[in-house]
Amino acid sequence: MKQILYKLFEHQCLGRTEAREILQNIAQGKYSEAQVASLITVYLMRNITVEELCGFRDALLEMRVPVQLDDFAPIDIVGTGGDGKNTFNISTASCFTVAGAGFPVVKHGNYGATSVSGASNVMEQHGVKFTNNNDLLRRSMEQCNIAYLHAPLFNPAMKAVAPVRKALGVRTFFNMLGPLVNPALPKYQLLGVYNLPLLRLYSYTYQESSTKFAVVHSLDGYDEISLTTEFKVATSNNEKIYTPESIGLSRCTESDLDGGNTPEDAARIFDNILNNKATKAQINAVVANSAFAINVMHPAKSIPECIALAKESLESGSAKATFKKFIELNS
CATH class of the missing domain: 3.40.1030.10 (Nucleoside phosphorylase/phosphoribosyltransferase catalytic domain)
Known part of the structure; x- marks a missing residue:
């Protein structure tokens, strides 16, 4: 995560695959709350890109509880x-x-x-x-x-970030x-x-x-x-x-x-x-x-x-x- 944060602090953006992997790691508890809070803060300072948003979305959809209602x-x-x-x-x-x-x-x-x-x-x-x-x-x-x-x-993946979101108390990219x-x-x-x-x-x-x-x-x-x-x-x-x-x-x-x-x-x-x-x-x-x-x-x-x-x-x-x-x- 340290390398990811340095990259973001230098105003670089994540690719779609990279964003997907990061959110999967967050959901699996691989980063500390302080690191997750730092990541969230980046997106309070600048706009999220389409690639980043799509990557985060991909991760959440892969980890979702699926529902089969397509035929409707x-x-x-x-x-x-x-x-x-x-x-x-x-x-x-x-x-x-x-x-x-x-x-x-x-x-x-x-x-x-x-x-x-x-x-x-x-x-x-x-x-x-x-x-x-x-x-x-x-x-x-x-x-x-x-x-x-x-x-x-x-x-269920969102539960991993709930404490950080609550502690920050501000609107985030989530x-x-x-x-x-x-x-x-x-x-x-x-x-x-x-x-x-x-x-x-x-x-x-x-x-x-x-x-x-x-x-x-x-x-x-x-x-x-x-x-x-x-x-x-x-x-x-x-x-x-x-x-x-x-x-x-x-x-x-x-x-x-x-x-x-x-x-x-x-x-x-x-x-x-x-x-x-x-x-x-x-x-x-x-x-x-x-x-x-x-x-x-x-x-x-x-x-x-x-x-x-x-x-x-x-x-x-x-x-x-x-x-x-x-x-x-x-x-």
């Missing part, structure tokens, strides 16, 4: 977190909206780190029991179009890996990021894989389509800036999207959305993210068509019924 050709809808906006669970609500519209979803999530409530918090508030049993996950996919993968059950290491390797992904450099980094990283993707960023710093301002969407084909008005939805304010002060607050908002009883701003944010997710899976469908499908899922009660069935199967 699902999508994951996820944000990086770290935008400091404390929004309600927009991506999680979008997952059930998309599933309710008839499209397969494999949601990879965890407890909230930078907001009051992460996807796993919402799941637990409703009595969901997390599992990595492939048969149970397949049953959930077959009967309600969605399975939930609680990240710690599938990425936070960036979360959206890239869904153990089901979903065919499609909608990823929200909190700044433009990350949008480009993830776009380049996805292009190194077979994933069909869209990376979204609201220009005022949200890691999702917030409808508070213009937002950029990057795919393998192009980058485009949209306004809320250009997709037929109203602008909203930051306070409209607040997730509250407790996981219970966030769960209440989540329930209101799936019951189609939330505010217009809350519903629209979920509809917008759901629509762009559907568009990733079916690019021949126009955004207005995708918005109509998302609205129908909520207004018809299909999203609510999907969540109810999901709870029955996973509690």
Whole structure:
């Protein structure tokens, strides 16, 4: 590790294979906590490269608990977190909206780190029991179009760095890996990021894989389509800036999207959305993210068509019924 650190301190970058081997060694406990902390600190001082990120991702995916859900050709809808906006669970609500519209979803999530409530918090508030049993996950996919993968059950290698990450108490490159290491390797992904450099980094990283993707960023710093301002969407084909008005939805304010002060607050908002009883701003944010997710899976469908499908899922009660069935199967 000493040679690796000297190399990094001299502003050199790791190759993909080298990065992969380093993360494997970290997971196997071959380096001290001080050495791991030093490595992490390097990436607080400079941006991670695509090669390094891909190498770290390769290592985690090789060490994951595998999930065989390929035949469903699902999508994951996820944000990086770290935008400091404390929004309600927009991506999680979008997952059930998309599933309710008839499209397969494999949601990879965890407890909230930078907001009051992460996807796993919402799941637990409703009595969901997390599992990595492939048969149970397949049953959930077959009967309600969605399975939930609680990240710690599938990425045991991350346990090795948990004490160091907790001691440092700052966002590290491990936070960036979360959206890239869904153990089901979903065919499609909608990823929200909190700044433009990350949008480009993830776009380049996805292009190194077979994933069909869209990376979204609201220009005022949200890691999702917030409808508070213009937002950029990057795919393998192009980058485009949209306004809320250009997709037929109203602008909203930051306070409209607040997730509250407790996981219970966030769960209440989540329930209101799936019951189609939330505010217009809350519903629209979920509809917008759901629509762009559907568009990733079916690019021949126009955004207005995708918005109509998302609205129908909520207004018809299909999203609510999907969540109810999901709870029955996973509690």
